[in-house]
Amino acid sequence: MNQLDLLKINVNEHTEKKNGLTYLSWAWAWTEVLKADPKANWRVELFDGNPLMPVGGTYMVWVTVFMFDKPMTCMLPVLDYRNKPIPTPNSFDVNTSIMRCLVKAIAMHGLGLYIYSGEDLPPDAEEPKEVMGDLMNKEHAPAYKKIADKHDIPAKKRPQPTEWDNSDASRQLFADGMIKYADICTTVDDLNSYWMNNQLQLESLKQTHTDLFKGVLEHFSTMKKTFTQGNANG
Numbered sequence: 001m002n003q004l005d006l007l008k009i010n011v012n013e014h015t016e017k018k019n020g021l022t023y024l025s026w027a028w029a030w031t032e033v034l035k036a037d038p039k040a041n042w043r044v045e046l047f048d049g050n051p052l053m054p055v056g057g058t059y060m061v062w063v064t065v066f067m068f069d070k071p072m073t074c075m076l077p078v079l080d081y082r083n084k085p086i087p088t089p090n091s092f093d094v095n096t097s098i099m100r101c102l103v104k105a106i107a108m109h110g111l112g113l114y115i116y117s118g119e120d121l122p123p124d125a126e127e128p129k130e131v132m133g134d135l136m137n138k139e140h141a142p143a144y145k146k147i148a149d150k151h152d153i154p155a156k157k158r159p160q161p162t163e164w165d166n167s168d169a170s171r172q173l174f175a176d177g178m179i180k181y182a183d184i185c186t187t188v189d190d191l192n193s194y195w196m197n198n199q200l201q202l203e204s205l206k207q208t209h210t211d212l213f214k215g216v217l218e219h220f221s222t223m224k225k226t227f228t229q230g231n232a233n234g
Contacts, residue, residue: 001035001036003067005036005110006032006036006109006110006111006113007111009111011024011111011112011115014029015115022115023100023103026099026100029103029106029111030042030106033111036067037067039069040066040067041065042066042105044062044063045073051098052078052089052094055197056196058077058078058085058087059077059089059094060075060076060077061075061094061098061101062074062075063098063102063104064105068109070109072108072109072170074101074108075200076101076104078093079097108173168209171208171212175205175212175213175215175216178216178219179215179216181194182194182223187227188224188227188228191220
């Protein structure tokens with residue numbers, strides 16, 4: 001089995017809806033991972049020995065999944081039952097976010113990836129079944145938090161996981177996702193928020209894939225000008 005096979009698996013029967021969102025079972029997902037690659041492994045990224053990375057008074061967790069001799073890293077905010085960032089998370093909150101982030105990192109290898117694009121079925125699936133997507137809202141597509149102009153980017157960089165997938169395919173997927181989900185934004189504040197919550201990847205993208213970064217930046221700049229002009233005319 002390879003990544004193309006994982007992309008074709010219909011995960012709909014293994015999802016659960018909560019508060020209007022659909023979550024994929026991490027236990028089932030990891031079982032499928034081990035079937036596909038018995039050598040697969042995963043880890044929680046640590047920041048000075050802590051699984052939490054502080055971001056603007058809230059926190060994020062990072063998880064790396066190793067499959068097919070390739071690491072894929074994803075991040076996720078620590079959220080409450082309303083899907084709002086928690087300023088003082090407890091151990092249960094952190095554990096829940098880590099396991100959800102694990103599912104997201106697994107999706108980057110192919111399994112259940114389609115639910116993040118809002119599609120109802122994976123490629124080549126036969127029977128239609130409803131699915132909304134794991135944490136499919138504007139805070140997780142790919143994420144949400146602040147900055148849309150390069151002049152606004154702080155000079156001080158936050159800690160970054162040591163393992164980072166800089167493959168062309170992975171970076172293209174990230175850049176395409178940034179542009180695709182920017183259309184969810186309806187205000188300049190939304191654009192700023194979206195950029196900030198993906199700032200680590202964007203800074204890394206700028207260093208490794210300059211053309212992709214410029215494409216994302218130009219799209220955000222164009223949208224920002226449109227919103228600004230619209231407000232001025234209104």
